[in-house]
Amino acid sequence: MTSILDQTKFDAFGETLTSVLNHAGIALMISIGHRTKLFDVMANLGPSTSDEIATASGLSERYVRDWLGAMSTGGVIEHQSSNNTYQLPAEHAGWLTRRASPNNFAAAMQWAAVLGQVEDEIVDAFSHGNGVPYSSYKRFHIVMAEESAQSVVAVLFTHLLPLVPGLIEKLETGIEVLDVGCGSGRAINEMAAHFAKSRFHGYDASPEGIDVAQREATERRLTNVTFEVKDVAHLKDDKSFDLITAFDAIHDQAAPAGVLSSIAKALKPDGVFLMQDISGSGHVHGDMKHPFGPFLYTISCMHCMSVSLASGGPGLGAMWGREKALAMLSDAGFKSIAVNELPHDPMNFYYVARLR
Helix, strand or coil: CCCCCCHHHHHHHHHHHHHHHHHHHHHHHHHHHHHCCHHHHHCCCCCECHHHHHHHHCCCHHHHHHHHHHHHHCCCCEEECCCCEEECCHHHHHHHCHHHCCCCHHHHCHHHHHHHCCHHHHHHHHHHCCCCCHHHCCCHHHHHHHHHHHHCHHHHHHHHHHHCCCHHHHHHHCCEEEEECCCCCHHHHHHHHHCCCCEEEEEECCHHHHHHHHHHHHHCCCCCEEEEECCCCCCCCCCCEEEEEEECCCCCCCCHHHHHHHHHHHEEEEEEEEEEEECCCCCHHHHCCCCCHHHHHHHHHHHHHHHHHHCCCCCCCCCCCHHHHHHHHHHHCCCEEEEECCCCCCCEEEEEEECC
16 A cells, blocks of 8 residues: 655655755764864954964865865854854854863764764674674774763763762772773873872773873873773672772673673672763663764664674673663672763763672
């Protein structure tokens, strides 16, 4: 039976697709504006010509001119036709510059390019069902470090650590801390710099990430932090840590259940596990109103789920959800689990888990 075409609905969806295509281009150009620091430069300029902006940024005027065209027609930058000048409104700079962190959306736009470069491999994976390895994602650790700097590092002392009553005081006195899946080490290095009497350890499976973390620790002359390339599913069962953290690191593991179990065994009986992970429900119908739903399912399909499969894992994906996370934490041995939502970060939940 042939269905009757609803012309209004048909036309509206065509307009939606037009908007999607235009916004895809805007996302890529915002990423370029971030990487070239054009937004940071323009935030300090008044109305300026493309020549003046190129000179101030030290970039090619011809490239800057087309970038300004995309940003102007996309409503990101204001263009004055009477004198052919461009200006970044202060209201937009508040979402697009490094100074705006943790609200710098321009940094997050880099994911469009990071994911786009593996499209061929992902398309092939739809047929063979296997994963795409971390090594295929160029600049992953760089972009992830910027993401961590905004969602974690910028609010460590004001929002995250206060989730555990008395934790800051214990860190000031001196405790043992482990960051699982530490990546480039931004968070653990920041804590090590702030709490000189505590001892910090960062584990990650990526030699690239660990190298970056160690270089930063050396540059900052931090003597109370160590980094190690390690399979975090096999931590020592020695109950040696007072605090273990995992920032956006569990769902794409090769053995997420094993990692959580290993964390529980490495934690002191009165220790705390602080876990940041994606704020999905675990059900599509429950995520229909999530403000970042399409993006999070995209990054799950094109990265998180795939890298887990590539390493022999279950492919939980970024949108494994609160329900699944709570069940896995409970199975790992955690008896008390609180789930926190923070106003600065609608993409993540913050779990505070204890063994008793």
